[in-house]
Amino acid sequence: MFTEDLFADLEVEPIPIIKQDGRVEYHGVVIPIDESDKYFDALLTKIQWTNDQASYFGELTITKRKVAWYADTAFKYTYSNTTKVALPWTQELIELKERIEKITGYQFNACLLNLYHDGEEGMTWHSDSEKDLLKNGAIASLSLGAERKFSFKHKVSQETHSIVLQHGSLLVMKGQTQDHWLHRLPPTKKVSTPRINLTFRTIKPRR
């Protein structure tokens, strides 16, 4: 085997986190640290961050966490009972999307970004199974900034798996993962710096 082939294999071999009732793979750091630092700064200033609304036992609350939606088309997307219109891709998002597509072999047409200002902001147990998303489509999650713990819980067996998402790392959720597993970003007092998460997704084509 040529040395190049050996390296190519080493670089693309992700670690399986979940192997039953779906599949979750952790690719580790895929964007080198210096580049990840630059992307973090660019996204922090150039993305149109807005506060998210969450419906909590029927009460609408504004989250401290900020979000933004970008996509191929200005599609309307319903999320947490609110309708948003996606913005056109920025240069940084196109670059990141192309890199993630090359690594994963999947194509994406939308991206949800989350900005967690510190460890007190997180996201509660949920699965990403909104009706606008392609059923069983892959979701590629890129993390920038503060390292945070991320957890999965099986909907029936309650089995849990946790992983630390590093600066510049990629996690991919595939197949039936959203049908069988919940995931969350638990809040923590140990983290005082911000984190940006980008989840590349596939929205169903409109008919």
Ligand SMILES: O=C(O)CCC(=O)C(=O)O
């Ligand atoms: O911040 C993360 O790592 C995950 C975000 C998430 O689960 C979501 O946006 O649906």
Ligand SMILES: [Fe+2]
């Ligand atoms: Fe999610």
